Amino acid sequence: MYSYQGTKKFKINIPKSVRMIIGLLEQHGYEAFAVGGCVRDTILGRKPQDWDITTSALPRQVKEIFHRTIDTGIQHGTVTVMLKGVGYEVTTYRIDGKYNDSRHPDSVEFTADLIDDLKRRDFTINAMAYNPVVGLVDAFDGMGDIERKRIQCVGDAGERFKEDALRILRAVRFSAQLGFDIEEQTMTAIRKMASTLENISAERIHVELEKIIMSDHPNKLITAYNLGITKVILPEFDRMMECPQNTPYHMYNVGEHTIKVMENVPATKEMRWAALLHDVGKPDSITYDKNDAGRMHFYGHAHVGAEIALSVLRRLKLDNKTIKIVTRLVECHDDRPASKGMKPANIRRSVHKIGKDIYEQYLQLAYADFQGKSDYGKEKGYDGYLYAKGQYRYILDNNICTSKEELEISGKDLIAAGCDTGSIIGDILKELLQKVLEEPELNHKEKLLDIAKTMF
Numbered sequence: 117m118y119s120y121q122g123t124k125k126f127k128i129n130i131p132k133s134v135r136m137i138i139g140l141l142e143q144h145g146y147e148a149f150a151v152g153g154c155v156r157d158t159i160l161g162r163k164p165q166d167w168d169i170t171t172s173a174l175p176r177q178v179k180e181i182f183h184r185t186i187d188t189g190i191q192h193g194t195v196t197v198m199l200k201g202v203g204y205e206v207t208t209y210r211i212d213g214k215y216n217d218s219r220h221p222d223s224v225e226f227t228a229d230l231i232d233d234l235k236r237r238d239f240t241i242n243a244m245a246y247n248p249v250v251g252l253v254d255a256f257d258g259m260g261d262i263e264r265k266r267i268q269c270v271g272d273a274g275e276r277f278k279e280d281a282l283r284i285l286r287a288v289r290f291s292a293q294l295g296f297d298i299e300e301q302t303m304t305a306i307r308k309m310a311s312t313l314e315n316i317s318a319e320r321i322h323v324e325l326e327k328i329i330m331s332d333h334p335n336k337l338i339t340a341y342n343l344g345i346t347k348v349i350l351p352e353f354d355r356m357m358e359c360p361q362n363t364p365y366h367m368y369n370v371g372e373h374t375i376k377v378m379e380n381v382p383a384t385k386e387m388r389w390a391a392l393l394h395d396v397g398k399p400d401s402i403t404y405d406k407n408d409a410g411r412m413h414f415y416g417h418a419h420v421g422a423e424i425a426l427s428v429l430r431r432l433k434l435d436n437k438t439i440k441i442v443t444r445l446v447e448c449h450d451d452r453p454a455s456k457g458m459k460p461a462n463i464r465r466s467v468h469k470i471g472k473d474i475y476e477q478y479l480q481l482a483y484a485d486f487q488g489k490s491d492y493g494k495e496k497g498y499d500g501y502l503y504a505k506g507q508y509r510y511i512l513d514n515n516i517c518t519s520k521e522e523l524e525i526s527g528k529d530l531i532a533a534g535c536d537t538g539s540i541i542g543d544i545l546k547e548l549l550q551k552v553l554e555e556p557e558l559n560h561k562e563k564l565l566d567i568a569k570t571m572f
Contacts, residue, residue, distance in 0.1 A: 126252040146173035149245035197203040275562035281312040292336035310344040320434040334378040365493035376488030390445035397421025422447035454500030463507035525564040
């Protein structure tokens, strides 16, 4: 039945459900293989996010074999087979027609040849198929590129990128996720065709860019810069890469410093985006020292950066919750409460200003910011960071009030005590909070009422 040169001795573990789908298709006289990323990840010892199956069966034939199916992309040959609530995409071998939108083929032609199907795929490491009987089908040396830790297009790189411009960004994404280098001819084609990313939707750019910055190798963003990719999708990063920091606190330009910060924050969506954009306002905030003409300052860069970050995140179509958290972190990242003196009240005011809901994230970003500085920059202010961190832990452990909501008195209590209604209530609560931030022991209802009665 099979004419492919599979490596039969090569065995990988595939889920029982995937074996069952392949087996049923074979029982009905068709070919079927696990294909693409699931094969790559299994070889690399990574857990596949999903399992895709390619088959010689036509979509209607797949639907005849399996009881529960969804027509997820039937015009392109894809049917989702549902087994115990889990979906598995089963796609007919196909040859893609012309691509006129740099993203989707205008037409597809079904084929009976697996190799024809593998030829249309993006990179060699994603163009391998596996069947428990045949073994590994690797017509384009994907295994060799895995061993060489290399990202290389299947066939002509220019053609692959012409078909789908998003593959340009995906090359960097796989490089970042796997720690692989991009092969030279593939890089040459990327440099030539990076501008075609303008044809890709912001949503798709966002997904791929987020995977890069959340990977173990966010430094691959510099590869994207060197290849002309960020010039199209994130020009703000180009400005950071081209912005020096002539100050004793720094040893990298703004972009290189940004990478160091990303490497030192947790790999969460909010933290990596905040790290990426925390200094985005610096290129627009440069001033020069009056006494040292070569020394730069970046006064107000956090506020400028928060506005730019808001624009970037909206442009890339991030969700509102992430946008709000990231812009708040960018706005506050340069706060150094202990610089006003290592006093508990200064830290309590900082927690009030920044908010308990993101203060832990602020501290994580502040720590990472230090890690991206010069030795002098790391030394200066680091003790203050440690003091703020310790005091914040004390605030949490002892339930110390840092917001109006945590006061042991409310507007209703003030009215009951004879206070007029209106804006005066908010003013009194604000003043009471300032007193509690200075002296936390005042946060008792009776004490606060006594103080409040002197205000109305």
